[in-house]
Amino acid sequence: MTPAEIAPKDRLIVALDLPSVEAAEAMIARLGDSVSFYKIGYQLAYAGGLPLIGKLADKGKKVFADLKMHDIGNTVARGTESVAKLGATFVTVHAYPQTMKGAVEGRGSASLKILAVTVLTSYNEDDLHAAGYRLGVSELVEARAQQAQVLGVDGLVSSPEEVGSLRKIVGHQMTLVTPGIRPAGSASGDQKRIMTPGRAITAGADYLVVGRPVVEAADPKATAEAIHAEIAQALGA
Numbered sequence: 402m403t404p405a406e407i408a409p410k411d412r413l414i415v416a417l418d419l420p421s422v423e424a425a426e427a428m429i430a431r432l433g434d435s436v437s438f439y440k441i442g443y444q445l446a447y448a449g450g451l452p453l454i455g456k457l458a459d460k461g462k463k464v465f466a467d468l469k470m471h472d473i474g475n476t477v478a479r480g481t482e483s484v485a486k487l488g489a490t491f492v493t494v495h496a497y498p499q500t501m502k503g504a505v506e507g508r509g510s511a512s513l514k515i516l517a518v519t520v521l522t523s524y525n526e527d528d529l530h531a532a533g534y535r536l537g538v539s540e541l542v543e544a545r546a547q548q549a550q551v552l553g554v555d556g557l558v559s560s561p562e563e564v565g566s567l568r569k570i571v572g573h574q575m576t577l578v579t580p581g582i583r584p585a586g587s588a589s590g591d592q593k594r595i596m597t598p599g600r601a602i603t604a605g606a607d608y609l610v611v612g613r614p615v616v617e618a619a620d621p622k623a624t625a626e627a628i629h630a631e632i633a634q635a636l637g638a
């Protein structure tokens with residue numbers, strides 16, 4: 402499937418940032434058919450949530466295993482080899498050359514797609530500087546995207562602010578996934594580089610990751626459906 406063929410509703414990835422498998426299953430039941438793609442990250446994975454990947458896949462849902470791996474190349478390669486057996490569609494690694502190379506090697510011929518996290522959406526220029534980087538956000542995102550592309554990584558995670566320039570660099574060869582999504586009026590929380598769903602899609606994102614605005618909403622299903630409508634409108638679908 403080319404990116405242009407992804408249905409508006411399948412472009413929303415709901416982050417199951419919840420404290421237990423029970424809480425995640427209750428949220429999945431509330432969202433029902435409205436959500437087709439889920440993300441399992443630190444909070445749920447470390448609370449016993451990894452088997453949910455296979456369970457969701459068996460029900461026809463897609464799962465993004467947001468494990469943000471970063472270690473010596475061999476460890477990342479062997480870890481990716483294990484993740485590839487869980488049934489996930491995407492897995493994240495941090496966009497360091499050895500890490501990305503290890504993940505691509507460990508994935509081998511499996512269908513799992515490797516996404517490289519460029520610069521976290523909670524970081525701005527000052528945060529990068531404090532972490533010891535000399536490049537600014539857009540320069541570092543672009544440099545890492547170029548390295549990821551050369552190493553055979555499948556997609557990039559960035560804020561929607563960088564998606565336009567990333568598209569120019571990687572074309573449609575790589576999948577662009579953007580967290581830092583905030584429907585108009587919702588709290589930004591710890592996110593610093595944010596956009597509304599409609600603007601992120603217009604900027605060129607393939608998939609939007611949304612956590613708290615959906616899972617903490619009074620009506621998560623209605624909120625997810627409103628995001629779908631905004632995505633469809635932005636696509637002119």
Ligand SMILES: O=C(O)c1cc(=O)[nH]c(=O)n1[C@@H]1O[C@H](COP(=O)(O)O)[C@@H](O)[C@H]1O
Pocket residue numbers: 416418442467493518520521522523558559560580581582590592610611612613614
């Ligand atoms: O890899 C990610 O998904 C990710 C990368 C990034 O740069 N920023 C970011 O927020 N995320 C994840 O996306 C989700 C965003 O959640 P909310 O801020 O609650 O919408 C969280 O699960 C984060 O771990």
